[in-house]
Amino acid sequence: MTTTHTPAVSRPRPAPRHPALVTARLLRLELRHNAMLWMLPLVFALFWLTTYRKTMAMPPLWNLRAVSLQSGAILDFIVPVVGAAAWMGSREARRHTSELIKITAQPRWGRLLTTWAATTCWALVGYLICLGVLYGMTARQASWGGPLWWPAAVAAASLPAFSALGFAAGALLPSRFTAPLAAIGAFFALALSTQLITGSQSYWQVSPVVAGGWDLGPDTGVGTFYPYLPDLSIAQVMFLAGLTVALLAALALPAGSGGRRVRAAAAAVTAAGLLAAGTATVLAGTGQLDSQGMIAIPALHDAASDRPVRFTPVCSHTAIPVCLNPAYAHYLPVAVTALAPVLSEIAGLPGAPVRVSQAPATYRQGRGNSVSTGLAGPAMSGRPAVFRLLLPSQLPGPAMTTTDLAAEIRSSAGLGIVSSIVGAGRHPSPVQQAVLAVLARASSLPQPTSPPRSTPTGSRKRAAPSPPAPEPAPGSPAYAAAQRFAALTPPARRTWLVRHLPALRAGRITLAQLP
Amino acid sequence: MNVEITGLTRRFGRTMAVAGADLQAGPGVFGLLGPNGAGKTSLLRMMATAVPPTSGRLRLLGRDPGSYGPRQEIRRRLGYLPQNLGYYPGFTVAEFVEYFALLKEMPPARVQAAVAAAVERVELGGKAKARLRTLSGGMLRRVGIAQAIVNEPELLLLDEPTAGLDPQQRMVFRGLLRDLGQRATVVVSTHLVEDVGAACAQVALMDQGQIVFHGTPADLVARGEAPAAEGQDLGDSPLERGYSAVLAGGRS
Numbered sequence: 001m002t003t004t005h006t007p008a009v010s011r012p013r014p015a016p017r018h019p020a021l022v023t024a025r026l027l028r029l030e031l032r033h034n035a036m037l038w039m040l041p042l043v044f045a046l047f048w049l050t051t052y053r054k055t056m057a058m059p060p061l062w063n064l065r066a067v068s069l070q071s072g073a074i075l076d077f078i079v080p081v082v083g084a085a086a087w088m089g090s091r092e093a094r095r096h097t098s099e100l101i102k103i104t105a106q107p108r109w110g111r112l113l114t115t116w117a118a119t120t121c122w123a124l125v126g127y128l129i130c131l132g133v134l135y136g137m138t139a140r141q142a143s144w145g146g147p148l149w150w151p152a153a154v155a156a157a158s159l160p161a162f163s164a165l166g167f168a169a170g171a172l173l174p175s176r177f178t179a180p181l182a183a184i185g186a187f188f189a190l191a192l193s194t195q196l197i198t199g200s201q202s203y204w205q206v207s208p209v210v211a212g213g214w215d216l217g218p219d220t221g222v223g224t225f226y227p228y229l230p231d232l233s234i235a236q237v238m239f240l241a242g243l244t245v246a247l248l249a250a251l252a253l254p255a256g257s258g259g260r261r262v263r264a265a266a267a268a269v270t271a272a273g274l275l276a277a278g279t280a281t282v283l284a285g286t287g288q289l290d291s292q293g294m295i296a297i298p299a300l301h302d303a304a305s306d307r308p309v310r311f312t313p314v315c316s317h318t319a320i321p322v323c324l325n326p327a328y329a330h331y332l333p334v335a336v337t338a339l340a341p342v343l344s345e346i347a348g349l350p351g352a353p354v355r356v357s358q359a360p361a362t363y364r365q366g367r368g369n370s371v372s373t374g375l376a377g378p379a380m381s382g383r384p385a386v387f388r389l390l391l392p393s394q395l396p397g398p399a400m401t402t403t404d405l406a407a408e409i410r411s412s413a414g415l416g417i418v419s420s421i422v423g424a425g426r427h428p429s430p431v432q433q434a435v436l437a438v439l440a441r442a443s444s445l446p447q448p449t450s451p452p453r454s455t456p457t458g459s460r461k462r463a464a465p466s467p468p469a470p471e472p473a474p475g476s477p478a479y480a481a482a483q484r485f486a487a488l489t490p491p492a493r494r495t496w497l498v499r500h501l502p503a504l505r506a507g508r509i510t511l512a513q514l515p
Numbered sequence: 516m517n518v519e520i521t522g523l524t525r526r527f528g529r530t531m532a533v534a535g536a537d538l539q540a541g542p543g544v545f546g547l548l549g550p551n552g553a554g555k556t557s558l559l560r561m562m563a564t565a566v567p568p569t570s571g572r573l574r575l576l577g578r579d580p581g582s583y584g585p586r587q588e589i590r591r592r593l594g595y596l597p598q599n600l601g602y603y604p605g606f607t608v609a610e611f612v613e614y615f616a617l618l619k620e621m622p623p624a625r626v627q628a629a630v631a632a633a634v635e636r637v638e639l640g641g642k643a644k645a646r647l648r649t650l651s652g653g654m655l656r657r658v659g660i661a662q663a664i665v666n667e668p669e670l671l672l673l674d675e676p677t678a679g680l681d682p683q684q685r686m687v688f689r690g691l692l693r694d695l696g697q698r699a700t701v702v703v704s705t706h707l708v709e710d711v712g713a714a715c716a717q718v719a720l721m722d723q724g725q726i727v728f729h730g731t732p733a734d735l736v737a738r739g740e741a742p743a744a745e746g747q748d749l750g751d752s753p754l755e756r757g758y759s760a761v762l763a764g765g766r767s
Contacts, residue, residue: 021623033605096601104618105591259583
């Protein structure tokens with residue numbers, strides 16, 4: 001065997017002094033040639049079709065828009081992001097560059113992380129554009145309050161996790177079918193995860209599409225009178241961050257991904273990520289629907305969040321002012337118009353409220369997936385009396401018109417006001433029933449019906465503040481008395497009411513005494 | 516020695532691809548000849564640190580590629596062109612070469628100049644901004660050579676580098692090989708004996724996983740000057756005759 005005895009070139013080539021600069025230049029190349037960049041038009045189209053239009057049709061309340069954004073954006077982004085990430089993760093195997101790249105000095109893990117980072121960057125850019133447009137439009141429309149950042153943060157934290165999920169699938173199981181299968185699988189896993197939620201104490205609430213009490217859905221009252229509770233969002237971000245870290249660290253576990261130390265560190269980081277995700281899931285399982293309609297997790301709860309938000313109500317300039325939370329300022333004219341007949345009918349009567357003031361709803365988790373909402377305490381309270389108005393959980397939007405809202409206010413608050421004045425509680429006397437029926441008719445209110453109004457909507461029940469008494473049955477003595485009382489002229493009826501309302505409320509008036 | 520190989524074997528399942536190869540090579544162009552399935556590519560992949568040997572001793576650039584740290588050091592100074600070049604169709608020529616320069620951990624400040632020089636050396640300067648999907652097979656081969664030489668490797672491994680090149684480009688490439696061989700160890704695996712004759716100072720002939728000849732091209736020519744057995748076709752050129760004679764001798 002012939003040998004050539006020439007000394008080997010032995011001067012070592014040092015590793016680059018600026019690894020960050022090398023990474024930055026690799027990232028720039030990856031950003032230019034990333035599949036996620038080409039998916040952005042699809043993402044924007046999906047977002048516009050399924051989330052933006054639906055969300056912008058909702059009332060301009062930050063809480064509704066933010067909650068809708070969180071779940072909508074996540075479902076819009078998951079398929080393109082997981083698909084693009086899986087496509088990029090499987091690139092080396094698909095393009096047969098694995099061997100050529102394998103023999104370069106750059107560790108496999110660092111190289112893969114750069115490609116993942118580029119994919120995630122584009123996904124986040126797309127999301128920030130969507131968020132900016134939706135929140136920008138909401139800022140122009142909303143009358144009060146500011147953006148809720150926790151729902152936006154959960155959606156943002158979902159993207160690196162989805163990207164890591166797809167990328168790991170592509171890198172560890174490279175195939176041309178990996179991208180579509182991973183994308184479809186992730187979408188169905190996410191969508192179906194919410195089907196397993198039962199009540200407020202469910203581990204599945206850790207799913208990032210859940211933006212509060214799952215059985216409650218977007219609710220106008222949540223996060224308006226009290227600060228938006230970040231408890232569930234914190235658990236979700238923790239879960240997503242843990243998942244992201246675990247998946248990315250798992251990329252360094254196969255042989256050849258790095259040195260022994262790198263792989264040992266990656267194993268430790270994978271374990272830590274899984275531990276964080278598991279802990280977050282357990283925390284989410286301890287959540288409870290609190291009285292403000294949000295999920296409180298005892299271990300993450302900050303008592304300062306239970307203090308009501310300070311606000312200056314917007315009030316009408318009517319004889320009995322109607323005052324709403326400034327977030328609902330758009331609906332003040334509707335509420336005033338709806339209540340004007342009844343307020344003019346009762347103005348000046350003894351016991352009439354000096355003000356109708358919007359009050360927050362309280363929420364209670366019922367059996368299974370049912371949630372009850374209503375007023376805490378009596379509808380009429382204080383001296384002088386103030387009627388506490390509970391606006392419907394649904395406001396004019398895709399499924400409700402302004403006319404519907406006015407009718408809803410008349411039938412719940414209008415009847416509630418009259419009922420409170422007459423003293424018709426759950427068990428009114430026949431004479432109270434008769435007077436209530438006449439006043440309701442005079443105020444153009446719907447006639448009280450039996451059983452009391454309690455309107456279950458899906459799994460949710462919203463109870464009227466004080467159930468109005470049923471109208472007297474035709475042919476009964478109360479019915480006859482009501483007919484007699486209704487036949488009086490309005491001034492005569494009013495004069496009688498001014499004199500006898502306290503006695504009527506106290507139950508000291510009989511049917512015979514009714515003129 | 517830049518390449519020191521002793522008793523090297525590589526087994527893929529039941530197939531013994533390389534069966535006890537011994538080889539030493541310093542700077543210069545080294546040709547690796549052999550018929551299909553002789554084990555050339557497997558030997559080259561082991562030298563490229565793409566696959567570890569099953570047994571035997573391998574030292575590259577004075578280091579043991581079996582350990583992580585030395586392997587990274589070897590890879591920083593290595594250039595490799597595989598038989599089937601994978602590429603990213605959306606990258607431009609310059610971007611593809613830059614990508615590999617960065618993966619080879621070249622100092623960032625030198626990357627741009629090195630990329631331009633490598634692209635010029637394979638005569639693709641005018642196509643630097645062309646996307647790879649628009650290039651012909653021969654041009655892609657030259658891109659592969661450019662990425663292999665961009666880091667001025669001390670050990671350059673080329674598997675069938677002239678496949679797909681036109682005669683003009685093959686002549687240019689041979690000149691490039693001779694130039695590169697001034698400073699580095701260049702191992703060229705090929706079927707084309709004329710490439711070996713034109714560019715290589717040393718040549719090894721592999722057959723059935725073993726190195727059956729190692730010498731200069733002149734030594735190989737000399738092996739073909741013996742009279743052929745009756746009915747034996749030894750080829751047209753002197754090198755081909757040497758090649759055939761060595762293989763025939765080894766198998767008999």
